[in-house]
Amino acid sequence: GRTFPNREIAHFLSRLAVLATSCRQRREDDFESTSWWEFIDAAEMSPAYRKHLARSTQSLVALRPEDGSARTVGSIYLQLLFGQLDPDRPAERVLDGPTSDVWLDPWAAYLRDQGVTIHTDAPVTAIESDGERVTAVVVDGERATADYYVAAVPVEVMADLVTPELERAAPSLSGTRRVDTAWMNGVQFYLDRDVELATGHAVFLDSPWALTAISQRQFWADHDPSERSNGGVEGVLSVIASDWDTPGIVYDKPGRECTREEAVAEIWAQLQAHVGTDVLPDEARVTHLLDPELQQGEDGLRNGSPLVINTVGSLHHRPEAGTAADNLVLAADYVRVETDLATMEAANEAGRHAANAVLSRSSVRARPVQTWGLEEPSVFDPLKRQDELRYNLGLPHPGEASHDAWRLARSIAP
Ligand SMILES: Cc1cc2nc3c(=O)[nH]c(=O)nc-3n(C[C@H](O)[C@H](O)[C@H](O)COP(=O)(O)OP(=O)(O)OC[C@H]3O[C@@H](n4cnc5c(N)ncnc54)[C@H](O)[C@@H]3O)c2cc1C
Structure with missing residues (x-):
């Protein structure tokens, strides 16, 4: 209280x-x-x-x-x-269906319709530069060239791709090494019942792993999880843990030191400790999905996808969307934009600025994309x-x- x-x-x-x-x-x-x-x-x-x-x-x-x-x-x-x-x-906006159904799949379909070819499982392993511009990227051992390069990779990936030549071409990229990240990873529990918890996000302030959760079914007007599971799943509880350094209540160790199974058991136990086993009994669980970016290492978990955090002074390290290399723009959540928090909105805003930077540097005649900041x-x-x-x-x-x-x-x- x-x-x-x-x-x-x-x-x-x-x-x-x-x-x-x-x-x-x-x-x-x-x-x-x-x-x-x-x-x-x-x-x-x-x-x-x-x-x-x-x-x-x-x-x-x-x-x-x-x-x-x-x-x-x-x-x-x-x-x-x-x-x-x-x-x-x-006060809060949430998707009205599973992310892939209502957002990612329609978006990918739209892009393909516009003539975009999407290559999945094709990581960029190098960005080549002559010290003034980008000259090529290396994807799966193959060099690829383009008129413009849009770097939309996470900050820790970008930091690893910055070579001395690239940094000479785009000095602002040196800041990517100084932007901090933290662990924020989730698990989805598929339940045999719908447990509403709250009509929005629930914040479990007392939980050692800083849990937040959202019970999805209430927002999924046209998406019935029971149809995809032969009636076995009636509710979906998405939970995020934002503190992986504080010991938990079951294994008395931080999330980073847990196995994947221990992390799931710990998160479930912390939820139960708050809402009670009568609301979330063990038998309600049908199955679960822990963020696959959390991989088992020798001495605990490794996180393939940490989140950018805005530590004191970090604003000054964050590069703008248009870099000094005239054919390289950045479109990701760590870019310095008005939406000053690592979110999809920030990534979107960065993408808009990146598009405008390309327009202003190219001979393409088109109206600039609209941008907006936070309103007060x-x-x-x-x-x-x-x-x-x-x-x-x-x-x-x-x-x-x-x-x-x-x-x-x-x-x-x-
Ligand atoms: C658990 C969690 C919950 C969140 N909840 C919210 C929320 O409710 N609302 C919100 O607005 N934001 C939320 N966020 C933040 C939001 O997801 C991110 O800020 C946003 O996705 C960043 O977008 P991005 O395009 O910059 O990067 P990403 O979405 O991380 O995209 C980067 C892409 O680059 C790819 N990639 C990585 N390496 C390479 C490489 N070498 N070559 C090519 N591609 C590569 C990755 O596979 C990925 O697809 C949440 C984040 C987390 C972790």
């Missing part, structure tokens, strides 16, 4: 108000170099404040509040808050403009005066 005093809620809201009314430059300079933990003074607050208002970042984006930039976490917090307060904006209510605009003036004069945000007074009072009477 929540047991933090009202003055702590007021303090948290005052910090959010400072963020909401700060100009862009202050956010990018000052708040990007401050952790969320520091920004909201979590160290000074009650355990409940830390758990509910600081540590929730771990469950949502696999980011420890001590590591996450105040700019990123705060901006996303504001988005979540605005989404909940504004009746015209959905315009009511804050005058205060942001005022703060911009103050920032340019080297002055602190007006809200920092009361923060300084609060700090002083704490130091006198902690």
